Amino acid sequence: MRHTISVTVENKPGVLARVAGLFSARGYNIASLAVSETLDPTISYMTMVVEAQDERILEQIKKQLNKLIDVITITDFTKKEHVDRELVLLKVNYSLKDKAKIESILEKHAAKIVSHKADTAIIEAMGNQDQIKQLLSSLQQFGIQEMVRTGKLAIA
């Protein structure tokens, strides 16, 4: 099962390696990871989606993260009301005959075309995991050539 947790860490060189190294050394999986500075430039915020078969593993992940000297706080969003978003950029096959159809799908998902060429368009979309999943399945019919995602961001 996937769990979203966030950690605030000291904004120092090597901290990302400590976190990533912990996951690989202990055999945990990270599904996504997003890192950025916070309002306090000495602190970075990491949102991570981790895979844990059971509660025990999730507990261990949190405890092990807490043991890192550079980790300041940990928030587990599993049982906590929160907002999460992910930004996705898609390169989709695009032609005049599909224009109207694509645009109506995008409108429904609050997504938009940020640039296009004769045969492809780059689409920007944002939403929670379900919304993005729905958008992807709607656009499948036109052919999605490439996709990049930021990984989930979460805040409570």
Place this chain on the structure above:
Amino acid sequence: MKGANILIESLLKEKVEVVFGYPGGSVLPIFDCLYDAPLRFILPRHEQAAAHMADGYARATGKVGVCLATSGPGATNLTTGIATAYMDSIPMVAITGQVKTSLIGNDAFQEADVTGITRSITKHNYLVKDVRDLARTIKEAFHIAYSGRPGPVLVDIPVDVQQQDTEFVWPEEVVIRGYKPTYFGHPGQIKKCAKIISSAKKPVIYAGGGVIISGASKELKELAEKIQAPVTMTLMGLGGFPSTHGLCLGMLGMHGTAYANHAIMESDLIIAIGARFDDRVTGRIDAFAPNAKIIHIDIDPSSISKNVRVDIPIVGDVKHVLGQLLEEIKGPSETAAWIKIVEGWKKKYPLAYKDKKRISPQYIMEEIYELTKGDAVIATEVGQNQMWAAQWYKYTHPRSFISSGGLGTMGFGFPAAMGAKVGCPDKQVFDIAGDGSIQMNIQELATCVCNKINVKVAILNNGYLGMVRQWQELFYKKRYSHTCISGPDFVKLAESYGACGIRVTKKEEVRKALEKAISIDNVVFIDFHIEQEENVFPMVPAGEAINRMIGGMA
């Protein structure tokens, strides 16, 4: 003040008495300061030994051990010692030189990414790129190494930082916002714990290295006597509770006593104190203590519920928590019937061995115990020698047994014994070695002679890598693949270094040889030719429940 001077001043502020280290290109400024610094300096013959010495010093004294090496190979040679200290929660500060900051990442001569390499084997590490951060970093390093669950901290200092000038400012206090160890147990949990203890009919205390680290032997004894519960110890816990005490069950687990393992399996309450349910202790985990509730006291929350389900977790320092618990527990528990059962197992399944043609290693350990009256510090290598030393010497004081428990590092014992002797010069210090292990750091004979570190090394020489051979005998149809190992003439070798060597081939000579070794004011190698295919029993095969012991009299 130059960076190198700041380092030395900082070590003095931390009351460091001795540094174990080896010079090299990237630590020349530091060594220039060491030339006339008021610090004892021990030069080993290999950096790995420097780390083990610092570790042995820390284990024997409870103080932070300090080792020092140059960049690249000097630092990588420390890593086995650092990993050893990490696995056993030993406070250590390792200082390494690094190539100059402008060359970092350029594959410079003797460059290695040491903070990268040691990230997973240190409690924390630092690369100091600005001399103004140096004093604070050293202060933090000692604080982190010593507090909470102790561990090694590495500080990597580029050579140009050692040469830079700045004002020396020693910080008053350490502020690390992400690091606040919990020392006292949660009062609610303590209450629950006391209640469950008072209703237990078959309690067992399972004590680990945490008892020794936190200095809680007195509290442990009080608790055991108050609640009348037998005490078993892990390898790391030996010395935490006197082996001579009526409630003592000795070590548990793979090579534990049969009665300790039976007691654990039959108990209705396990009180785990500063121990971590290692696989060598639990055996088959789903068969471990099926009827027991488990109380787990540990300063490291991540140790709790890692391997076994725990009913009452208490996060805190063992000494503090036991103090709280002793106040909360009112009267003695009704365990007389249980103690009687345990006594029965003790009588039925004692540790035992049979004399064979050549000297029994167990007998040597018994003789060392008799001769030193349990007052010696016993360091061990890893393998059969380690297990015999654990089983057959009666440890009565904390910090009297020094062994690489977690990592199981061969070559640890000799330099660790040396570190212990440097820290406790008035103690008789023995290294119990095998003929395989001793050859992994045998070069330290020179360091011993040169610095008059008079440890006594009892080599249990069977011509084999004995523990691996034992597994091959029992589980690989006696196919002794590369475990028959030759060695030098240990007596002549010792003599060539200016040390003493004694060879013992008969049982009758054991006592006399030990007496002689103790009387000699020098490092002594005692080459005991022991029974070659003697096994360590009892033994729980890997993956079995711990009451399914084989061999011996179990």
